[in-house]
Amino acid sequence: VTESLDVADFVLIACEELGENVDDVTATTALPIAHLALLRPFEQIGGEEAFGPLAMKAAVLYSTLVRYQPLTGRGTADHRAVAFRCVAELLERNGFAIDLSAESSPEDLARLLVGVAEGIHEDEVLAQWLHENMAPKAGR
Amino acid sequence: VDEEVTVERYRTMSIRLPQDLADLLEAIARADDKSMAEEVREAVAAHVRKRAKDTRLRERLEDQAVRYRRVVERLREA
Numbered sequence: 001v002t003e004s005l006d007v008a009d010f011v012l013i014a015c016e017e018l019g020e021n022v023d024d025v026t027a028t029t030a031l032p033i034a035h036l037a038l039l040r041p042f043e044q045i046g047g048e049e050a051f052g053p054l055a056m057k058a059a060v061l062y063s064t065l066v067r068y069q070p071l072t073g074r075g076t077a078d079h080r081a082v083a084f085r086c087v088a089e090l091l092e093r094n095g096f097a098i099d100l101s102a103e104s105s106p107e108d109l110a111r112l113l114v115g116v117a118e119g120i121h122e123d124e125v126l127a128q129w130l131h132e133n134m135a136p137k138a139g140r
Numbered sequence: 141v142d143e144e145v146t147v148e149r150y151r152t153m154s155i156r157l158p159q160d161l162a163d164l165l166e167a168i169a170r171a172d173d174k175s176m177a178e179e180v181r182e183a184v185a186a187h188v189r190k191r192a193k194d195t196r197l198r199e200r201l202e203d204q205a206v207r208y209r210r211v212v213e214r215l216r217e218a
Contacts, residue, residue: 008188022189030153077218080215081216088204097207100210107214110214111214114215
């Protein structure tokens with residue numbers, strides 16, 4: 001069973017990334033929208049998971065968060081950064097980390113994330129990159 | 141004369157609650173002499189603060205901030 005994130009996780013990740021406190025981020029987050037975005041990777045169709053593999057769930061989580069923009073009054077850069085941090089936590093919570101050991105990996109991944117946010121790339125392209133560049137975390 | 145303007149960043153939203161939970165929320169708000177919206181905001185913040193005490197999660201997030209710093213920097217520059 002894939003472990004998911006909830007709104008409390010989302011707010012904490014946003015606090016960490018934005019350097020703000022819990023009360024301020026809670027007051028300015030559209031919590032129902034964040035909740036819907038966090039659930040979307042786990043949607044089912046006819047009893048089957050719509051987005052089965054973990055990498056696909058992570059890609060759908062990213063694209064949904066950048067589209068729904070639950071952080072009220074924030075700019076695009078904040079939404080992208082927090083959405084990516086949610087992807088990283090979703091993967092790690094399920095025993096995987098993104099391997100960025102190749103010199104070009106951070107740039108490649110960032111370019112891909114921007115492309116998905118701007119609708120240039122489909123979620124599947126990000127999912128494929130993550131699938132090829134994620135590795136089980138040590139000790140799992 | 142400069143006028144100091146305070147902007148509170150709030151977003152208005154409606155939520156659906158089961159009748160018994162809505163009654164309970166109303167009763168608590170009345171007893172606390174607060175609005176139901178205040179009670180909901182405080183409940184959510186309390187839930188998040190409770191989660192924030194999960195030191196493993198906090199440490200993991202701090203570790204991720206370091207490991208994925210280059211990706212986030214480039215995302216913010218784009």
